[in-house]
Amino acid sequence: MTLTVGVIGGGQLARMMIPAATHLGVRLSVFAEADGSPAGMAATAVGDYRDAEQVLRWAQGLDAITFDHEHVPQEVLSALVEAGLAVRPGPHALLYAQDKLLMRERLGALGLPMPEWAPVATEAELDAFIREHGGAAVVKTPRGGYDGKGVRVVRSGSEAASWFADVAGPLLVEELVEFRRELAQSVARRPSGAFAAWPVVESVQRDGVCSEVIAPAPRAMGRVADVAEEIAVAVAEGLDVTGVLAVELFETSDERILVNELAMRPHNSGHWSIEGSTTSQFEQHLRAVLDLPLGGTGCRDPWTVMVNVLGGPAGEGLDSRYAKAMAEHPLVKFHSYDKESRPGRKVGHVCTGGDDLDDVVYQARAAAEMVAH
Known part of the structure; x- marks a missing residue:
C-alpha cells in the first residue's frame, strides 16, 4: 500500500x-x-x-x-x-517554533546555552535591558518573524515603540552577541526515537537572510561539531520533535556555542544536502514523519556550497538568466522555486561541490550572481 x-x-x-x-x-x-x-x-x-x-x-x-x-x-x-x-511534529512541539518566548523558556529549562534574554512589555523595561547589556540589544516579535522580519537591533526602547503598540503581549529581547560566525546543525528524529545528524554547516547571513551555506563548516571538527550535534539532539528530545529539526547557532568570540533560532522542518541551511549528502533533508523528513528507517547523512564531496538566489524587480527575464548561468557553469545544480521575483525574495538556489573549497565557493557565487543579475 x-x-x-x-x-x-x-x-x-x-x-x-x-x-x-x-x-x-x-x-x-x-x-x-x-x-x-x-x-x-x-x-x-x-x-x-x-x-x-x-x-x-x-x-x-x-x-x-x-x-x-x-x-x-x-x-x-x-x-x-x-x-x-x-x-509530525505534533502541536506540543511546534508550539516552541511558533513562539520565541516559549522557546527561550523551554530551552532554558533544558539547560541549553543561549544568549541572555528577557520578555519586555514596555520601553522602560527594554531600556533597562539595553543598559545592562552594553548599550545595544536585539528585539524580536515572539511570533511570525522570518528572514530578518520581526528582528531589530536597537539602542533605545523608543526604537521598538511601534512594536509595543502593535504586538499583543511582551516582546523578546536578547543580548547582541559578538560572534565569529553562524552555524546550523540539522538532525532528523523518528517517532520511535532514532536519530540521524548531518555535519554542522556554516551559514552566511546578509540583511537578515541566509545568503550561503558551506558544508561541512570549515574548522568545525572535534569540539565544535560535537557540541553542535549534542545541542540539536537535546532540543529534539527535550521538545519531542519528529522530522527534521534545524538549530541555528552562534559560535562566539569566546568559543561558546549558543542557540539562536530553530525550525521544525527542512530549512534553508540544509538545502546543500540535496546534492551534497547521501540523504537529502527532504527525503529524510519524509522517512522520519512516516517512522521509516533513516538514511545516511555523510557528505558526497569534501565541500558543498549552496548560495541563495534573491529576486530583483519583476519581469527581468529570470528564465533567460538561468539558461545563461547553466551554460557558463555546467557543474552547478540550479533550483528554481517558480516564485514571482521581487527584491530580497528567495526565488531559488544553486549548489555545487568539489575538493577545493575556494573554487567551489567561486563557482556557486558566480552562478548565483548570473541568475540574480
Whole structure:
C-alpha cells in the first residue's frame, strides 16, 4: 500500500519534497494557500490553513501530516490530532517554533546555552535591558518573524515603540552577541526515537537572510561539531520533535556555542544536502514523519556550497538568466522555486561541490550572481 504524506503549505520547501517523495514511492498531498504556489503540482487542496474544517476535509486518509511552515494555529493542529491523524511534529512541539518566548523558556529549562534574554512589555523595561547589556540589544516579535522580519537591533526602547503598540503581549529581547560566525546543525528524529545528524554547516547571513551555506563548516571538527550535534539532539528530545529539526547557532568570540533560532522542518541551511549528502533533508523528513528507517547523512564531496538566489524587480527575464548561468557553469545544480521575483525574495538556489573549497565557493557565487543579475 502506498503511503501518503500531507504537507500544509505550498512553498518551496513543499516543492522540494516532491522529488524526494517520488523516489521513495510516497504520495504527497499539499494543502496550498493559493493557486500557483511553488508546490502547486502536488496540491490536492487550496484554502485557508487557519480554517480547521477546510484542513480536516483535506486531511482524511493521510498517513502523516507535516509542514512547509510553522504558522498553522494550535487549534487547527489540535483538531487534526483529535481526529486521530498523525501530526509530525505534533502541536506540543511546534508550539516552541511558533513562539520565541516559549522557546527561550523551554530551552532554558533544558539547560541549553543561549544568549541572555528577557520578555519586555514596555520601553522602560527594554531600556533597562539595553543598559545592562552594553548599550545595544536585539528585539524580536515572539511570533511570525522570518528572514530578518520581526528582528531589530536597537539602542533605545523608543526604537521598538511601534512594536509595543502593535504586538499583543511582551516582546523578546536578547543580548547582541559578538560572534565569529553562524552555524546550523540539522538532525532528523523518528517517532520511535532514532536519530540521524548531518555535519554542522556554516551559514552566511546578509540583511537578515541566509545568503550561503558551506558544508561541512570549515574548522568545525572535534569540539565544535560535537557540541553542535549534542545541542540539536537535546532540543529534539527535550521538545519531542519528529522530522527534521534545524538549530541555528552562534559560535562566539569566546568559543561558546549558543542557540539562536530553530525550525521544525527542512530549512534553508540544509538545502546543500540535496546534492551534497547521501540523504537529502527532504527525503529524510519524509522517512522520519512516516517512522521509516533513516538514511545516511555523510557528505558526497569534501565541500558543498549552496548560495541563495534573491529576486530583483519583476519581469527581468529570470528564465533567460538561468539558461545563461547553466551554460557558463555546467557543474552547478540550479533550483528554481517558480516564485514571482521581487527584491530580497528567495526565488531559488544553486549548489555545487568539489575538493577545493575556494573554487567551489567561486563557482556557486558566480552562478548565483548570473541568475540574480
